[in-house]
Amino acid sequence: MIKVTHLSKIYKMDGVQTVALSDINFEIDKGEYVAIMGPSGSGKSTLMHMLGALDTPTSGKYILDGQEVGNLSDDELAEIRNKKIGFVFQAFNLLPRTSALKNVILPLSYASYPKENREKRATELLTMVGLGDRLHHNSNQLSGGQQQRVAIARALAMDPALLLADEPTGNLATSQSEEIMTIFSDLNKKGHTIIMITHEPLIAKFAKRIITVRDGKIIKDEKNGKHLKIKV
Ligand SMILES: Nc1ncnc2c1ncn2[C@@H]1O[C@H](COP(=O)(O)OP(=O)(O)OP(=O)(O)O)[C@@H](O)[C@H]1O
Ligand SMILES: [Mg+2]
Structure with missing residues (x-):
């Protein structure tokens, strides 16, 4: 599903260059469940941005489902993100003062998902993550673990093949982290690729x-x- 060859990312800021990723090679098959670890500043989030088509590499190739991502226009990148990739971040990035239901409906409306089915789809997803009784709570009326579950439901709205999560449990207590990990394991069993x-x-x-x-x-x-084996 994913093939990365000689991928590098160099950030230039005020004349200073930071090599965030240096000649990385790997492949990830459809249906894998991968954790990326490493010290702060090692390039993990940068790699996630590349894999999520949020940014393009300085050099090297990233092929997703047979398509080279580096060659695509901004519109094409946005379409890939919408159709194929779901994102979950450490800071849940929900809309404040907006209900759980509306937060999940949002990506469906961006993607011109049939209007009459949006609420049903969002309700099903929120029920799946255990929030069927919290549909009309606003983000600020939910616990951290519940907010992260809304974020997961939102990430799954368009049924993406690839789920990318950057420290999804970073802001959560242990019991809430376990709930999120149970959801991830279930999703992986259903065939979603998770990084x-x-x-x-x-x-x-x-x-x-x-x-x-x-x-x-x-x-x-x-x-x-x-x-x-690590390819060089
Ligand atoms: N937009 C940017 N502009 C300039 N430098 C950046 C930018 N984003 C990241 N960097 C630098 O690139 C390096 C890798 O950053 P990255 O965010 O990928 O690390 P990380 O492994 O995710 O760290 P953490 O565990 O702290 O989140 C760091 O040295 C960082 O300062
Ligand atoms: Mg990071």
């Missing part, structure tokens, strides 16, 4: 593959406890 950044080893254990990044490079790639 999740975390700095918590206990959270990473829920994934079947753990990629470790340091200084913009992959230094370890373990799948089901076995070390995979």
Whole structure:
């Protein structure tokens, strides 16, 4: 599903260059559940932005479902994000003073999902994440774990093949983190490919593959406890 070859990302700011990703190579198959770990500043979020078509690499190739993402226009990138990718961030990024239901309906209306079916779809998703009784609560009237579950329902609105999550449990208490991990494991069983950044080893254990990044490079790639070869 994902093929990354010689991918580099260099940020230029005030004449200073930061090499955030340096010549990275890997593949992720459809249906995998991958955790990305590594120290602060190692390039994890940068990698997530590339995989999520939110930004393009400085050099190298990113192929998603056979399509090279680096060559696409902004409109084409937006279409890929809408159709194929769901995002969950550490800070839930919900609209404030807006109900759970409306937060989930929003991406459906962007994607011109049939108007008469939007509320039904959003209700089903919120019910799936255990919030069927919180549809009309506003974001600020929900707990952190509940807000993150709304964010997951929103990310799943268009049934994306790929779910990307950057520290999805970073702001949550342990019991809430476990709820989110249960949802992720269920989604993965249903066939969604999941890539999740975390700095918590206990959270990473829920994934079947753990990629470790340091200084913009992959230094370890373990799948089901076995070390995979790192391509250079
Ligand atoms: N937009 C940007 N402009 C300039 N430099 C950036 C930008 N975004 C990230 N960087 C730099 O690139 C490097 C990698 O950042 P990145 O956000 O990918 O790290 P991270 O692994 O996600 O860290 P954390 O665990 O703290 O979230 C850092 O040195 C950071 O300062
Ligand atoms: Mg980060």
